Amino acid sequence: MDQAATLRKRMEQRFSQTLPLSHKKAKTIAVMSGKGGVGKSNLSLNMALALIEKGKKVLLIDLDVGMGNIDILIGHQSIYTMMDVLNQKMPFHRVLSTGPKGIQYISGGTGLNTMFELSKEKWRFFLEELSAVLKDYDFVILDMGAGLSKDQLPFALSADEILIVTTPEPTSIMDAYSAIKHLALNGQELKLKVIVNRCTNQKDGISTFSRLSHTVNSFLQQELVYAGPIPEDSSVSKAVVEQQPFLLKNPRSKLSRSVYLLADSLLKTNKQKVEDKPTFIEKLSSFLRRGNPT
């Protein structure tokens, strides 16, 4: 047995005393940003739909708990939401909603509760539920709130991949840098990809990525991967008003094609070997035991 496998075995023995482990199989992707309103929820939803069209089983979790809007984008009112899992210990299967193309998602809910200050017992319940659910999907997409709250940080740091959404605006790039700094100070071996949303052309995307990447490389010694540009398109806000995902309304538009390309890139990296790395649940559990990062 090589060193990594021995380490993994040891970790499994340690964790198995507290949680059932999820060995397979979902790839977890956290979609986050520094600045709010840059397109995370629209991209999470439409990217999830693109993956479903490519034959994958996808669960979309609205982690913008209390402020979630996936329900609104789909034009559906979920009876139960993530707030019920976290506050009432309601099982995942009861809070799952189904949207267009059969997409399964868990709504973040709306209300006063902004995010969760979980007790250990509630965390444990949540992780057990999540662990069981991960086996049933190829991808779990986590739509995060803007910035990174103390409670959200462990999710981002534990995800297999982090997609950072920025727009070409300097304020958005600056806030993306701050969010990446926060991640880099708390995490290791992060896989960070950057989507530049609302681009007027390809050059816009590349120059925005270069600016961000250069600053991150110089000051944080962290590598970023360019996940591609998404064009500025008024059909996004129309789709929001009509409560119908743009990918379904116009699958051939430049906008939709850019989302399909993004989905393709996620599929490619999904094939890479990750067996010897701690899983999403193992990492989240370890945050639980150590206490949240700050």
Ligand SMILES: Nc1ncnc2c1ncn2[C@@H]1O[C@H](COP(=O)(O)OP(=O)(O)OP(=O)(O)O)[C@@H](O)[C@H]1O
């Ligand atoms: N590619 C685009 N072209 C034009 N407008 C866009 C595009 N992407 C997003 N928008 C606009 O930005 C708005 C906000 O998008 P969205 O709700 O997905 O952002 P968010 O990052 O999830 O916001 P929050 O931080 O509040 O969760 C949309 O309603 C739409 O009007």
Ligand SMILES: [Mg+2]
């Ligand atoms: Mg959002």
